Amino acid sequence: MPALIAFPAQSLAVADRSQTEAFFASAWEQDDGVDDVTSEVRVVAETGHSVWADVTWRYGDERTERFMYQLVQDGDAWRIAVLTPLTS
Structure with missing residues (x-):
């Protein structure tokens, strides 16, 4: 299950x-305190x-x-293999 989390100033192979969970x-x-979340997903x-x-x-x-x-x-x-932040 190799994967990559790529964030500015922090990449994690x-x-x-358990690394993904952490x-x-x-x-x-x-x-903390957020109780209203919506998502927009575009494949x-x-x-x-x-x-x-x-x-x-x-x-x-x-x-x-x-x-x-x-x-x-x-x-x-389905598992997350790569997660990359984008500009909103």
Whole structure:
């Protein structure tokens, strides 16, 4: 399950699922108190084993985040292979 999280000033080569979990868990504090979240998902490309999705997250406080997710098929599930932040 090799993957890559590519953020400005921080890239993380992921070899174990627990690294991905720890990365996202470290961001929970910034979302403390947010109870209204919507997303806009646009699939920009796909193959039989990969999907690239441009996802914009909108939070109740009007803050937005935009990411490009590359998902890869792993058995019956889709997993994040690469996560890259985009300009909103």
